[in-house]
Amino acid sequence: MRVGQWVVTTLAFALPGTMAFAQPAPAPDSSAYAALAKLPEIAGLWEMTFGGGPRAAPPEGPSFTPAYAAKLKSYQEAQARGEIQDSPAANCVPPGMPGVMTQPYPIDILVTPGKITIIAEAYAQWRQIFTDGRKHPDDPDLTYNGHSVGHWEGDTLVVDSVGFTTDTALGGFGMRHSDKMHIVERFKLAAPDKLEIQTSITDPDALTKPWNSTRVFARHREWTLAEYICQQNNRNFTTDDGKSGINLKYEAQK
Amino acid sequence: MSTQHSSAPGGRVWKQWATAVIGGLALAGVANAHHSFSVFDMTTEKTLEGDIVEFQWTNPHTWTWVSVKGADGKVTRWGLEGMSPNFLGRRGWSKNTFKPGDHVKMIIAPLKSGEPGGTLMRATLANGTEVVNFGRPPGGGPVLPPE
Numbered sequence: 279m280r281v282g283q284w285v286v287t288t289l290a291f292a293l294p295g296t297m298a299f300a301q302p303a304p305a306p307d308s309s310a311y312a313a314l315a316k317l318p319e320i321a322g323l324w325e326m327t328f329g330g331g332p333r334a335a336p337p338e339g340p341s342f343t344p345a346y347a348a349k350l351k352s353y354q355e356a357q358a359r360g361e362i363q364d365s366p367a368a369n370c371v372p373p374g375m376p377g378v379m380t381q382p383y384p385i386d387i388l389v390t391p392g393k394i395t396i397i398a399e400a401y402a403q404w405r406q407i408f409t410d411g412r413k414h415p416d417d418p419d420l421t422y423n424g425h426s427v428g429h430w431e432g433d434t435l436v437v438d439s440v441g442f443t444t445d446t447a448l449g450g451f452g453m454r455h456s457d458k459m460h461i462v463e464r465f466k467l468a469a470p471d472k473l474e475i476q477t478s479i480t481d482p483d484a485l486t487k488p489w490n491s492t493r494v495f496a497r498h499r500e501w502t503l504a505e506y507i508c509q510q511n512n513r514n515f516t517t518d519d520g521k522s523g524i525n526l527k528y529e530a531q532k
Numbered sequence: 533m534s535t536q537h538s539s540a541p542g543g544r545v546w547k548q549w550a551t552a553v554i555g556g557l558a559l560a561g562v563a564n565a566h567h568s569f570s571v572f573d574m575t576t577e578k579t580l581e582g583d584i585v586e587f588q589w590t591n592p593h594t595w596t597w598v599s600v601k602g603a604d605g606k607v608t609r610w611g612l613e614g615m616s617p618n619f620l621g622r623r624g625w626s627k628n629t630f631k632p633g634d635h636v637k638m639i640i641a642p643l644k645s646g647e648p649g650g651t652l653m654r655a656t657l658a659n660g661t662e663v664v665n666f667g668r669p670p671g672g673g674p675v676l677p678p679e
Contacts (some may be wrong), residue, residue, distance in 0.1 A: 368567035
């Protein structure tokens with residue numbers, strides 16, 4: 279391809295507003311970095327704590343519309359018949375939102391000018407939350423982790439996310455959502471080393487009322503992120519029709 | 533530390549715990565980390581004793597391969613899935629927790645299929661140290677994953 283043709287093609291794709299990847303971000307100056315020091319210290323490595331134990335009251339589940347309650351019922355019946363045994367995660371498909379935030383592995387929150395990045399160790403995923411004042415794209419691409427924008431309300435970071443593929447589950451087994459799912463998360467330090475994330479999920483197709491939950495994360499200054507390559511030695515699998523299995527063929531690690 | 537498993541809570545207790553925790557997590561919308569336990573019989577605790585062939589410190593699961601001599605003298609290689617290096621490495625384990633040739637006693641939840649495999653619950657090393665991979669150890673101690 280001639281260089282001129284490449285430039286024309288590239289410019290065509292870079293037209294403002296056409297793609298989520300192409301929104302302009304101003305170069306930060308030193309004051310932008312200095313401003314970060316005044317924010318609550320949500321940056322760092324956190325792991326969700328599992329609350330309550332077996333004697334605790336179970337948290338409230340989502341209230342599904344009849345159509346989505348039927349999807350869940352159908353899934354559970356197929357499970358009871360032994361037809362569905364596992365989720366695509368057994369094949370190393372990452373969870374997407376909201377499940378990416380509730381894995382039994384740490385998240386690392388990075389705060390930089392105009393953007394907050396959450397690295398989820400599980401499946402080596404990330405979320406980027408734009409805090410530079412931009413809006414969601416009018417017609418966002420549908421992705422596992424969605425498109426997120428955030429702003430500070432006092433000491434609370436409010437994150438608004440849309441644009442989710444329906445490939446992912448709402449959370450538990452067989453719970454589905456539509457591409458209209460909308461998630462608002464409120465991040466607040468309850469104590470210097472305790473982060474509370476209140477999550478409110480709405481979905482005009484799937485839910486009859488917002489599904490609200492609060493999760494508590496503990497800070498781990500002593501930890502660092504570890505690599506998580508799910509395909510490294512994955513011996514679990516799910517077939518296309520939901521049957522699960524395990525590969526017991528021994529091979530020495532090279 | 534030497535441990536006796538004869539006084540361990542039975543499968544019923546484990547099943548109640550597993551049902552409450554795993555079910556509660558599902559209801560809370562907490563995604564299962566990687567896979568369901570559908571291939572394992574989580575109501576049964578089976579004891580295995582043998583020699584480590586290889587301990588694979590890999591994601592998404594550690595795999596412990598162990599040679600077990602049966603009553604008939606026949607040696608079978610078992611494959612045992614465990615929690616990930618990321619999870620265990622933050623809880624006292626390392627890639628050297630089991631070394632080839634180590635003689636270990638293991639408590640596992642076996643595969644429903646009857647194949648020589650399962651998920652590792654806990655193990656007692658030759659020096660008497662007990663290491664917990666998953667579940668509630670008998671007589672107290674840390675529960676993995678944490679409640």
